[in-house]
Amino acid sequence: MIEHIVRTSPSANRLPRADQLAWKLAELAVNAPAPGAEVAEMVANRVIDNASVAVASLHRAPVVAARDQALSRRATGRGAAVFGVGAAVLPEWAAWANGVAVRELDYHDTYLAADYSHPGDNIPPILAVAQHLGVPGAALTRAIAVAYEAQVALVTGICLHEHKIDHIAHLGVSAAAGIGALLDLPAEVIYQAIGQALHTTTATRQSRKGEISSWKAYAPAFAGKAAIEAVDRAARGQGAPSPIYEGEDGFIAWLLSGPQAEYRVPLPEPGEETRGILRTYTKEHSAEYQAQALIDLARDLRTRIPDTAKVERITIHTSHHTHHVIGSGANDPQKYDPSASRETLDHSIPYIFAVALQDGGWHHVDSYAPERAARPDTVELWRKIGTVEDPEWTTAYHATDPAEKRFGGRVVVELSDGTAVEGSRGVADAHPEGARPFGREQYAHKFRTLAGEHVPERERARFLDLAARLPELAAAEVAALNVDAGLPGEPKTEGIF
Numbered sequence: 001m002i003e004h005i006v007r008t009s010p011s012a013n014r015l016p017r018a019d020q021l022a023w024k025l026a027e028l029a030v031n032a033p034a035p036g037a038e039v040a041e042m043v044a045n046r047v048i049d050n051a052s053v054a055v056a057s058l059h060r061a062p063v064v065a066a067r068d069q070a071l072s073r074r075a076t077g078r079g080a081a082v083f084g085v086g087a088a089v090l091p092e093w094a095a096w097a098n099g100v101a102v103r104e105l106d107y108h109d110t111y112l113a114a115d116y117s118h119p120g121d122n123i124p125p126i127l128a129v130a131q132h133l134g135v136p137g138a139a140l141t142r143a144i145a146v147a148y149e150a151q152v153a154l155v156t157g158i159c160l161h162e163h164k165i166d167h168i169a170h171l172g173v174s175a176a177a178g179i180g181a182l183l184d185l186p187a188e189v190i191y192q193a194i195g196q197a198l199h200t201t202t203a204t205r206q207s208r209k210g211e212i213s214s215w216k217a218y219a220p221a222f223a224g225k226a227a228i229e230a231v232d233r234a235a236r237g238q239g240a241p242s243p244i245y246e247g248e249d250g251f252i253a254w255l256l257s258g259p260q261a262e263y264r265v266p267l268p269e270p271g272e273e274t275r276g277i278l279r280t281y282t283k284e285h286s287a288e289y290q291a292q293a294l295i296d297l298a299r300d301l302r303t304r305i306p307d308t309a310k311v312e313r314i315t316i317h318t319s320h321h322t323h324h325v326i327g328s329g330a331n332d333p334q335k336y337d338p339s340a341s342r343e344t345l346d347h348s349i350p351y352i353f354a355v356a357l358q359d360g361g362w363h364h365v366d367s368y369a370p371e372r373a374a375r376p377d378t379v380e381l382w383r384k385i386g387t388v389e390d391p392e393w394t395t396a397y398h399a400t401d402p403a404e405k406r407f408g409g410r411v412v413v414e415l416s417d418g419t420a421v422e423g424s425r426g427v428a429d430a431h432p433e434g435a436r437p438f439g440r441e442q443y444a445h446k447f448r449t450l451a452g453e454h455v456p457e458r459e460r461a462r463f464l465d466l467a468a469r470l471p472e473l474a475a476a477e478v479a480a481l482n483v484d485a486g487l488p489g490e491p492k493t494e495g496i497f
Helices: 021-031 037-056 061-071 091-103 119-133 137-157 168-182 187-200 215-235 251-255 289-304 320-325 349-359 376-382 391-397 440-451 457-468 475-479
Strands: 002-007 080-082 085-089 262-267 311-318 385-389 409-415 420-425
Touching: 002 021, 021 137, 021 168, 021 187, 021 262, 037 091, 037 119, 037 137, 037 440, 037 457, 061 080, 061 085, 061 091, 061 215, 080 091, 080 119, 085 091, 091 119, 091 215, 119 137, 119 168, 119 215, 119 475, 137 168, 137 262, 137 475, 168 187, 168 215, 187 215, 289 311, 289 320, 289 349, 289 409, 289 420, 311 320, 311 349, 320 385, 320 391, 349 376, 349 385, 385 391, 440 457
Parallel strands: 311 385
Antiparallel strands: 002 262, 080 085, 311 409, 409 420
C-alpha cells in the first residue's frame, strides 16, 4: 500500500494531475488486477447480502416509491433489472430503485474508520451498468472490488462527519471509480467522472440527525445514480471541477479541515490486489453497525436479568462515534421518543438495547413496530439508558490493526437491590473477529430467511446459484442476476412522471 498525502494547493501552483487524489483513484481503477479467489468469493457474498436486504424491504413505502419512479423509465434496449420485478429500466434508475431497497433496512455491510460507510451501496450502480451494457461476471467482480477499495481508502483517510458532511460524498467517488473499472475506461475519463461525482454528492449529515426520514435510504441511491450520470458525461468528453479535492476553493479547503489540513489516503500499489472488501463486515441485525455488538451483548445479559422492571439505570461505556451518533451524546430527544420513525429508532442505541435486553434478540420488522416502541415497560427502561464516551473504546474504534478494532462497549446495569450486572463486547458475533463470523453459508441463510416471505424457493435457488458463480458468469447471466418476487411491473404511486 502507498499512503498518499492530500492537502490544499493554491491555483497558482497548478498541481499536476499525477499528484491529485482523483487521478490516483482513477489509476487504481485502471491498474487493479483481477481479484483472487478470497476477494472474488467475498464480492459474491456481498451481492447475496444486498439481495437479501433488498427483497426484505420490497413492500416498504420508500422502496415502492423508488421502484415506481424507475418503472416510469423503461429501457428501449437491454436496460437493467429492478429488484422484485421482471422489468428492465434505464440503468441509472435501476441503480436508484435497487439502491433504496438495499439501504432501507440498514441491514447490509459496513466499514468504520475515520468515517463510516456502507460499501455495499456501490453494488447497485455498478451492477445496473453491467446489465445494461452486457458486461460479464469477471469484469463485474473486479469492478466491485475496485469500488470497495476506493471506499475503504477514503473512509480510512478522510473524516467527513466531523464537518457534518454525509458519507455519500465518498460513495459517489467510489462508485464512479468502480464503473470506470467495469467499462475499462481511460484514466482521464475516470478522473473527470470522479470529480463530477464528488462535486454533485456532497451533502450535510442532517439526513442522519434529529428526525431521520426516508431520505436516509435514498441518499446512497442518489450517489449511485449520480455516479452513473457522471461517468456518462465524462465518457462524452465533459470535464469536472479540478483539482476537486485539493483546489483552493475545493473540498478540503472549504468543506473539510481547511487549507492547512493534511489527509493520508492508503491505496494499493500499481498491480497490487484490491483486498479492501475483506476489511469490511456485514450485519446479523437490522440496525446501525455500532449497535451490532451491543445487541449480541444484550442477548447474553438477558439471561442474567430475568426482570427488567428491577433495572434502575443502564450506562453504556463506548466510543466517541457511538456516543455521539447513536447514543445520548447526540443530544437528539427523538432518540427517546416512542413515536419516532424507524429510521430514527435504528440510530438510537438506548432504544435498541432496551428492546434487545427485554426480548433476548432482534427482528428487522417486529423490533421497530410502533406498538413495540410504545410499550410502557419498554419506554420506562429505554429512558433509563444513557451512553458515555470511554477513551479506551474510542482508541479501539480507531485502531489501525483490524484485529484490534472494536465497535462495541461495556455495559453496567444497576438493579434496584443495589447490585450491578456488567458485560462487554468488542465486536459483533458475525464480525470476522467475532464468535460466529459470516461465511458463504451464513450469507445464503440470510438470503433464504429474508427472501422466504416474498420469493418462491425455486427463484431463491436460481439467484443463489448465479451469485455463487459470479466471476464465471456470461453477460446474459449477469443480466439475470435479479430476484423476481412477482411484483407488478406498473407503478402504484403517482408523482410527476
